[in-house]
Amino acid sequence: MSKQDFHEISDKLEPEDQAIADLLRRVSFTPSPTYQANLWNKLMHYQSRPNERSTRMFSLLSPYLFSKAVRLGLTAAVSSALTVIIVLSATLIFSPQARAQVQQLIARFVEVDSPEAFLADQIKEQQAALEANKVVAPTEDSAAASKGETLDQNSENSVAPAPNNPAALPTLPDSKDSQAVGGAGQAAPAGVDLPTSSNNSVHLSDSISLEEAQSRASFTIHTITGLPEGYTLQGVVIPPGLPNNISNLPQPANAPLPVAPAVATLHYGNNSGDVLILSQMEMPKLELPANSVAPQVLLPVAKDKGKVQDITINGQPGQYIEINSGGHQLHWQDAGGVIYDLMSSTLDQATLIRTAESVK
């Protein structure tokens, strides 16, 4: 430093500070010669290796860069995710179609807890559907009679309760083997289906024992006490509905709605394969209005179906029907109001009548 600079500095100091200033100027910290040489060598070494310097600088810088790149990448990813979420939310809010599709997509992935639970649910649904379709007798009299004879609309023998029109009689679907029965010279009334000769809608395979049938039935089942030789009781069938041959009983006007009768069919047979069928139907007691016509229990038979002969069974009026396609049928009502039908394919008229008179 030049003398001029020194005076310039010292001139700016206060007089009382000059002494200390002079001391500070004369005394100084000095580096050792060894340190000076070593430092210079170090600086030269650093200068002579630019690649190392650049690598060193990069190594110092790389963590910063890496972290910055990671920060930028994370920021971009989060921003993209938020953008997608916002767009989807807006689409779901303002687009009903999109909502419906999302709901369908979610429903596909809704899993049942277990196969057993799924099956149980299915079974419950089916049972509920069956319960909803069942028709139960509404009155007290028929309630017991309908025990074990629950009508199912879905079955073949289902009989729907008649509508408010009493004239609309319930009808049973004709089976394949059904045979129309008709009397000579008599035409079937309009709207009335001809009864068939047998309960073809029920089968012997559905039969039960007499004791079991009696336990199920709400009425006393009558049996044939004087069976022809070789015939035995093979089974009792309680059909769910009306037998085909008693399906169309004419009802007077203003008569109460018909209810399901108590029906039982006894199947007899022999070793030769001959069949003897006894159907019995206990009709519910009807409260007929005054001056009404009592229901007719005799069967109308068409001329081309068979020959009808009026007879009496134990003093009660009845019909002997010779079916054109084969077989014989007796139809009568006893003193207790039970309607019977006795059908056979081989027995003659006398034997058939004698067998009918032994029903007790």
Next chain:
Amino acid sequence: MKAKINAYLKKQPKDMSVALLRSKLPYSKSQVDFNSFELHYRHYLPKIFNYVSYRVADQSISEDLTAAIFEKALINFGAYSPARGAFSTWLFTIAHNIVANHLRGQGRQPNIISLETLPQVEIKGASPEQAIIEAEQFRRLTVYLRQLDEREQEVIALKFSSELKNQEIAQIMGLTSNHVGVLLHRALSKLRQSLEETGR
């Protein structure tokens, strides 16, 4: 400039550093720059070391910080332009920042320093007996410097270690020259009082 540098180099000992420099010229363009830097290095090394010693009062730390200062200066020497200011201002700005960072990292500076760790002291223009006395006084002043605030210490160090003018100190510290003058007077007054109280 090139002639001065070559004349300077011819005066220097033919040590390995110079030979190594001349044999390995990574940048032909920066050869002159490196020679110029060496000049600055030779000139400012004692000043920088003195300034750092004023601030940290420890020889080993002073040496490390001095090396860091010149290393950074070397790295950024290509970016220095005389049009932007004096080299001393530029270099002492680097030194000021490095020392400040070091002191900030250390936390609060202890007021008590160890005289044994102080760097070597050089007395100019004094007899041997006077030099011993003044050296002892200087060491005591160094201890009293710790009682001053940060800016007062900085002003003292920059003023008397490198012989910088108040305006240059103001540029380095970001103050006005008048403020530097006030700080300088305040610091010297405190030191004087401390010396008077303990007896010279």
